[in-house]
Amino acid sequence: MIAFLVLAHQSDIKYYEYWNDIAKNEHYHVIVHIDKGSHVDILALNSHFKFLVFVSSEYVYWADRSMIDATISILRKAIDFPEVRNIFLLSADSILLQDDKSVIAFCESHGTYIIGAQNNIYQKRSHKYYFFKGNRYSKGFIARALDRVALSFQIWDRYTPFCGSLKGPQWLMLSRFDAEAALKIYENSAHYLDYTNCADEFFFQNTITESSLRCPDRQKLIYTKWTNKNSPDFLSSKDIKSAFRKGYLLARKVKR
Numbered sequence: 001m002i003a004f005l006v007l008a009h010q011s012d013i014k015y016y017e018y019w020n021d022i023a024k025n026e027h028y029h030v031i032v033h034i035d036k037g038s039h040v041d042i043l044a045l046n047s048h049f050k051f052l053v054f055v056s057s058e059y060v061y062w063a064d065r066s067m068i069d070a071t072i073s074i075l076r077k078a079i080d081f082p083e084v085r086n087i088f089l090l091s092a093d094s095i096l097l098q099d100d101k102s103v104i105a106f107c108e109s110h111g112t113y114i115i116g117a118q119n120n121i122y123q124k125r126s127h128k129y130y131f132f133k134g135n136r137y138s139k140g141f142i143a144r145a146l147d148r149v150a151l152s153f154q155i156w157d158r159y160t161p162f163c164g165s166l167k168g169p170q171w172l173m174l175s176r177f178d179a180e181a182a183l184k185i186y187e188n189s190a191h192y193l194d195y196t197n198c199a200d201e202f203f204f205q206n207t208i209t210e211s212s213l214r215c216p217d218r219q220k221l222i223y224t225k226w227t228n229k230n231s232p233d234f235l236s237s238k239d240i241k242s243a244f245r246k247g248y249l250l251a252r253k254v255k256r
Contacts, residue, residue: 001083002107003029004090005074007060007067009038012092014256016049019092023051027100029081032092033074035060053077065193067200071170072186075179086111087174089204093234094171094222094252097244106249111175113221114205115168166205171222171252178208223248 006019016032023030031053034040042054057073060066071089078087086107096103174182185207193199223243224232234253235243243251 001029001081001085002027002103003031003078003081003084003087004096005071005078005087006030006032006090006092006094007070007074008032008092009035009060013040015092016045016052018095018256020049020051022096025100027104029053029078029084031055031074031077033057033060033070035070065190065199067170068186068190068193068203071200072183075174075183079176079179079183085176087176087179088250089170089172089174090222090250091171091252093254093256094250095240095254096249097223097240097251098247098249103249107173110173112178112208113173114208115172115221167202168205169222169224170200170204171250172204173221174204174208182207220246220248221250223251224253 004019004022006015008015019030019032022028030051032055034042034045034054034056036056037059042056045052045054055074055077057070058066060070075087075089078084098106182204186203193203223235223239223246225235225239226232232253234255235251240251240254
């Protein structure tokens with residue numbers, strides 16, 4: 001059994017119909033995290049989208065520890081299903097490109113699939129306590145400005161059990177074994193994330209063993225297209241067809 005864990009916000013409700021249809025497949029569970037700031041009625045969503053499992057936690061802010069907290073909350077829910085062997089972490093604007101046989105074969109051949117690249121600058125940022133937790137208190141331009149200021153207020157070094165130099169997207173695939181290992185590390189070390197910038201882009205990359213990162217180049221997990229350094233582009237139908245032909249399992253971002 002495969003679980004798709006979807007991080008969603010208020011504006012993502014339009015995607016739920018798609019994921020509800022995916023969840024009808026006997027091989028899949030779909031668990032959706034709703035940001036508390038969305039102010040949506042979970043009971044109403046459960047009654048309308050009968051194949052989805054909804055989880056809600058505290059407010060979620062970009063580049064903040066709350067991103068990891070939200071991910072951990074749906075990861076725990078997935079582990080509650082004993083039949084789940086593989087877990088995908090995704091955004092709501094992702095789509096599944098391949099059929100269930102291809103998805104199952106991909107899971108069986110990889111187990112865990114994480115993209116991580118060496119980033120020494122990022123390692124330096126991740127190893128410092130910052131004076132501000134910018135995104136916890138504000139959003140947008142102010143939060144980014146505070147983050148830049150915070151880099152000048154490095155108080156002391158702290159090297160955590162998982163603060164490495166690997167950085168990558170938070171959209172990935174975990175085996176059940178690695179998911180359970182990540183949960184244990186989180187429970188023992190979560191406090192280290194309080195003042196860490198973009199924790200969601202290094203937590204899994206540096207908690208899961210390096211051997212999990214050794215995936216054949218010919219196998220591709222998720223297709224994205226970048227012309228803006230801050231966020232991937234919305235894909236056209238031509239982009240989606242191209243990703244499918246190239247053998248990608250998933251693609252984002254897709255408009256609904």
